[in-house]
Amino acid sequence: QKVLEAEPKLKTKPLWWRDMRVWGLAAAILIAAAVFVLRPVQQPAGSNAAEVARMPKLPADRDFLTDQALKEVERTEAAYRQSIDKLSRLAEPELQKSASAVAVNCREKLLMLDSAISETRTSLDHNRFNVQLQTELAELYREKQQTLKELLTREQKN
Numbered sequence: 001q002k003v004l005e006a007e008p009k010l011k012t013k014p015l016w017w018r019d020m021r022v023w024g025l026a027a028a029i030l031i032a033a034a035v036f037v038l039r040p041v042q043q044p045a046g047s048n049a050a051e052v053a054r055m056p057k058l059p060a061d062r063d064f065l066t067d068q069a070l071k072e073v074e075r076t077e078a079a080y081r082q083s084i085d086k087l088s089r090l091a092e093p094e095l096q097k098s099a100s101a102v103a104v105n106c107r108e109k110l111l112m113l114d115s116a117i118s119e120t121r122t123s124l125d126h127n128r129f130n131v132q133l134q135t136e137l138a139e140l141y142r143e144k145q146q147t148l149k150e151l152l153t154r155e156q157k158n
Helices: 002-006 020-038 049-054 058-097 101-126 131-157
Strands: none
Touching: 058 101, 058 131, 101 131
C-alpha cells in the first residue's frame, strides 16, 4: 500500500467541453460566422444601373396614384350624394304633409345635417386631401341617409 501511495497521483485533466475558455472561443467563432453569412451581398457598381433606369420614378407615380384615387373617391361620393338627394326628394312630400313630432324632429335633423355637410364640403374644397374631413363628410351622408330611411319606413307603416 505504501508503494501505491508513493506513486505520484495522476491528475485527471478536465474534459475540453467543461473549460469556459473553449466555450468563449466557440461563441466568438459562431458570431463571426453569423456576421459573415448574414451580411448584405454587395453587387458590382455597374450591374445595378440598368435596373435603376428601368424602375419608374416613385414620387411621380405616387402623385398620379393619389390623384387617381382622389378622383375615384370624388366620383363615388358624387354618385352617393345623388342617391341621397333622390331619397330626399322622395321623403320631401312626407316631411311637408306630416305635422307629427317625429316629422318635425326629422326636418330639424335633416336641416342640421345639410348645414354640417355644406360646411364640411367648404372645408374640403380648401384641403381636398384631408382624410379626416372626407371621413366626416361620409359619416354625415350616412347619417342623413339613415334619417331619411327611418322617416320613409315610419310613414309607410302609418
